[in-house]
Amino acid sequence: MPIALLTLFMGALALWMARRVSRDIRSRRGWPTVPGKILERRVGDAMGQGRTYMPHVKYTYSVDGKEYSNDQVYLIRRTGNLADVIQKLVDGLPDPVPVRYDPKEPKQSYLLVNPMGTVWIVLGFGILAVVMGLLQLLVALGK
Numbered sequence: 001m002p003i004a005l006l007t008l009f010m011g012a013l014a015l016w017m018a019r020r021v022s023r024d025i026r027s028r029r030g031w032p033t034v035p036g037k038i039l040e041r042r043v044g045d046a047m048g049q050g051r052t053y054m055p056h057v058k059y060t061y062s063v064d065g066k067e068y069s070n071d072q073v074y075l076i077r078r079t080g081n082l083a084d085v086i087q088k089l090v091d092g093l094p095d096p097v098p099v100r101y102d103p104k105e106p107k108q109s110y111l112l113v114n115p116m117g118t119v120w121i122v123l124g125f126g127i128l129a130v131v132m133g134l135l136q137l138l139v140a141l142g143k
Contacts, residue, residue, distance in 0.1 A: 004136035011129030018123040021076060021114070028075050028100070029113045036061035036099035036111075039069070043086045053086045061099040063106040070099075072110045076118070 040058040055073040062068070081089075093111065102108040 001137070001140040004133050004140055006133075007129050007136060008133030011126045011131075011133055014122050014126030014129060016126075018119050018126055021122065022116075022119045025075060025114060025116070025119070028102075028110075031100040031109075032103055033098040033100050034061050034063060035096035036109075038093065038095045038097055041090045041093065043083055043090060053081065053083045055086050055090050057090060057093060057097075057111065059097060059099060059111070061101065061109065063101055066106070068101070068107050068109065070107070070109045074112050074114050075100075075110045076114045 036059040038057060038059050040056070042056050044054045044056040045052075056071065057073050058069065058071045060067060060069045089112075097111055099109050099111060
């Protein structure tokens, strides 16, 4: 029974995360853009183990005459992939790069919207975990 409850909890957490990420993407992808200048671009090892790599791009941009700098590439910051995929992404960024910024707090910015595939994977995992947890719970209660 504890495993069934843990599975249910993990599924519910995944569903909550999918909803939150989806809401964040929808609410922030409409932020205005300004041209930004790339200062540095490279691929960084996210975990230090050579499995997942993150884009590292430092850029500056100006909003209403005030200069800002940031390094957030994706809207959802911790998005990684294989080294060659990230290298292609980093090399393909134009200069000047379009920077999306929060009109209420311009120091918050990003370059790319996360693919919705991320949301679908987390949502699928959550649904699967909830169904498996419910089945485990029914089996445990039926004994």
